[in-house]
Amino acid sequence: MILIMGVTGAGKSYFINKLVDREAVREGNKLDSCTAVCQAIPAKIGSSKVLLIDTPGFDDTERSDSEILTEIARLLAVQYELGIKLKGVIYLHRITDVRYQRSSVKTLQIFKEICGKEALKNVLLVTTRWGEVERFVGADRERQLRDKFWAYMLANGSMISRYYGDRDSAIGIITQLLGKATVVLDL
Ligand SMILES: Nc1nc2c(ncn2[C@@H]2O[C@H](COP(=O)(O)OP(=O)(O)OP(=O)(O)O)[C@@H](O)[C@H]2O)c(=O)[nH]1
Numbered sequence: 266m267i268l269i270m271g272v273t274g275a276g277k278s279y280f281i282n283k284l285v286d287r288e289a290v291r292e293g294n295k296l297d298s299c300t301a302v303c304q305a306i307p308a309k310i311g312s313s314k315v316l317l318i319d320t321p322g323f324d325d326t327e328r329s330d331s332e333i334l335t336e337i338a339r340l341l342a343v344q345y346e347l348g349i350k351l352k353g354v355i356y357l358h359r360i361t362d363v364r365y366q367r368s369s370v371k372t373l374q375i376f377k378e379i380c381g382k383e384a385l386k387n388v389l390l391v392t393t394r395w396g397e398v399e400r401f402v403g404a405d406r407e408r409q410l411r412d413k414f415w416a417y418m419l420a421n422g423s424m425i426s427r428y429y430g431d432r433d434s435a436i437g438i439i440t441q442l443l444g445k446a447t448v449v450l451d452l
């Protein structure tokens with residue numbers, strides 16, 4: 266199982282749909298947040314079977330972060346009870362964001378706490394929407410994420426990756442986690 270997390274509108278549902286090559290989950294093109302509950306989508310990547318979990322984004326327009334946390338905790342409890350192994354977590358962030366807003370700082374803080382230090386080596390920090398920025402502008406923002414906002418996580422074994430918006434790129438990202446040992450999150 267792989268969890269897909271990030272602030273609302275980061276492109277979590279879009280990423281999953283590209284990966285499975287169908288409209289498995291609803292994407293939102295409105296200003297309102299879209300995904301309200303966790304959804305599990307089975308996918309086959311090469312010869313591996315994986316369960317992708319689409320989560321409601323933090324900083325949702327309708328619900329508080331604590332409601333969303335409760336929702337994710339509920340899902341993790343069921344997963345643990347059923348003996349489904351967690352391979353890792355993908356955290357999506359839009360490279361088009363011109364500021365690392367407070368909502369992102371807060372979300373990342375919550376995210377770090379959910380994972381716990383031990384699990385950070387199973388975290389993939391992924392930037393999205395590279396088609397909408399000049400490559401050098403994106404690269405400069407990525408460097409700032411690496412040096413500042415994501416430095417702690419990278420120092421503890423998390424990895425960074427770019428999502429280019431297509432299926433092949435999504436498969437490449439998932440594959441990076443499939444080879445890892447399974448983890449249990451602190452939450
Ligand atoms: N072109 C392009 N559009 C994207 C990309 N990622 C997301 N979108 C679009 O951005 C909008 C929001 O994406 P979603 O995937 O619904 O965002 P989300 O993270 O699931 O948001 P919540 O469900 O509210 O937490 C949708 O209209 C997507 O089609 C991307 O990489 N490229």
Ligand SMILES: [Mg+2]
Nearest residue numbers: 277278299300
């Ligand atoms: Mg969604």
